[in-house]
Amino acid sequence: MRGRTYLWALLLGVFPVLTALLAGCGGGGGFFGPSALLQGRVVLVSTGQPPDPPATIIVGRQSVRTSTQEGAFQLRVPTTATQLIVRLRELPDFIFPLPPLQAGQTVDLGDLYVGRQTIAVQGRIVDALTQQPVGEATVSLLGQRAQSNPTTGRFTLNGVAYDPDTLDPEGEVRKAGYLPRRFLADQPVINGVMDVGDLPLLPETDDNPPGQPGNVRGVVQVPLDTPVNTRIDVYTPPDALIADESVVLSQQSGAFRLWLLPGEYRLVFTKGTRTTTRTITVTSLTQEIDLGTVVLQ
Numbered sequence: 477m478r479g480r481t482y483l484w485a486l487l488l489g490v491f492p493v494l495t496a497l498l499a500g501c502g503g504g505g506g507f508f509g510p511s512a513l514l515q516g517r518v519v520l521v522s523t524g525q526p527p528d529p530p531a532t533i534i535v536g537r538q539s540v541r542t543s544t545q546e547g548a549f550q551l552r553v554p555t556t557a558t559q560l561i562v563r564l565r566e567l568p569d570f571i572f573p574l575p576p577l578q579a580g581q582t583v584d585l586g587d588l589y590v591g592r593q594t595i596a597v598q599g600r601i602v603d604a605l606t607q608q609p610v611g612e613a614t615v616s617l618l619g620q621r622a623q624s625n626p627t628t629g630r631f632t633l634n635g636v637a638y639d640p641d642t643l644d645p646e647g648e649v650r651k652a653g654y655l656p657r658r659f660l661a662d663q664p665v666i667n668g669v670m671d672v673g674d675l676p677l678l679p680e681t682d683d684n685p686p687g688q689p690g691n692v693r694g695v696v697q698v699p700l701d702t703p704v705n706t707r708i709d710v711y712t713p714p715d716a717l718i719a720d721e722s723v724v725l726s727q728q729s730g731a732f733r734l735w736l737l738p739g740e741y742r743l744v745f746t747k748g749t750r751t752t753t754r755t756i757t758v759t760s761l762t763q764e765i766d767l768g769t770v771v772l773q
Contacts, residue, residue, distance in 0.1 A: 635770030690733025694767030703730030
């Protein structure tokens with residue numbers, strides 16, 4: 477009888493410990509050790525809306541379903557995790573690389589886009605002043621992330637959701653010591669690959685104006701229409717066939733500001749079938765050029 481009492485007491489001592497450990501394990505199996513919290517949202521590239529039925533988010537042995545209304549999710553994962561899988565019926569699995577994780581950290585992955593078709597997006601990051609390659613810059617587009625090669629500055633984003641019938645998506649490049657750069661993925665897709673060419677990054681220098689950069693400004697007017705979604709294509713030199721940069725207006729006022737290095741440029745303003753062109757010469761980083769009112773005919 478005494479032996480049974482001792483064994484029962486031992487089990488009572490072990491049970492709370494096991495309960496506490498198992499309570500910290502997420503769906504699909506548990507893990508022990510330092511963890512981070514991932515959060516984000518899954519979006520269909522064809523509609524811009526969350527999937528319904530919901531998607532399943534998988535990281536290692538952990539999994540969770542997205543919410544039906546927002547497509548949002550939260551999932552606690554080990555800090556050793558390197559990739560996240562989004563799984564939907566009738567769609568291929570989408571794999572998104574994870575940034576380095578730290579214990580106790582909450583990482584917002586933003587919007588992760590999925591769809592029926594995927595492409596690879598490639599290009600090169602260069603210094604805007606020297607035209608030399610910039611390595612280890614972080615390039616992001618539709619939830620996919622990659623770093624530019626330390627030597628060549630080239631990058632490839634694999635598994636990017638693609639729908640030829642939607643607007644050109646906008647990506648971003650970030651690198652310490654440089655101003656963030658946004659770009660449009662608007663080039664033709666050839667054999668499953670889109671090449672966006674060279675993406676110049678402007679170094680952070682004292683010549684940069686305070687606040688929002690921009691040394692070329694103006695206001696777009698579209699008669700009997702809103703200037704929202706007017707596209708500005710920047711060509712340099714002026715006779716270049718492919719735009720070096722593109723911007724889409726989002727303000728009802730039609731106001732825009734561009735940050736252009738010294739050089740000659742052709743600016744093409746387009747909305748639907750309406751278009752107009754301006755040719756300018758920038759002679760200094762601190763020179764401000766006011767184009768006034770640009771009317772699309």
